[in-house]
Amino acid sequence: MRRPAALALVICLLACASPRPVLYPNATYERVGKETADADVDTCVARAKENVKSRDAQEIATDTAGNAAAGGAAGAVGGAISGGGAGMGAAIGAATAATWGFVKGLFHLGTRGPDEVQRRFAERCLAERGYDVIGWR
Secondary structure, three states: OHHHHHHHHHHHHHHHOOOOEEEEOOHHHHHHHHHHHHHHHHHHHHHHHHHOOOOHHHHHHHHHHHHHHHHHHHHHHHHHHHOOOHHHHHHHHHHHHHHHHHHHHHHHHHHHOOOHHHHHHHHHHHHHOOOEEEEEO
16 A cells, blocks of 8 residues: 555656756856755746746646547447447546546646746746846756
8 A cells, every 4th residue: 555655656746846947157146045046946936837827727628628539439439349338438438538638637747847938937037136047957
């Protein structure tokens, strides 16, 4: 029982890790130091998430619905061919494909990070504080 819980925790942490701005060590960065710069990055990223609505949830919902429809159609054909019934095959196919698409979408969020507008917001916030963003990692 402990292994599945530990595995789920590791998967969640990997999925939740998102890219952060990388700062060039300019005069502002050198003056305030790494700790203050990291706190400013956290503040600007949080402000971006609060002020700019991400399209991620909408994209995951749309993909999940599309996967469910495709899975339902494939399941209906498979159920009819195998003799298990088109209705039951459609239900199983739709549920399986929707679940797969939803989980895949959640994992993709962790690697993709904030959307483009949120990134620009965070970069502008940091620029107004005197930092130079050279990329995201």
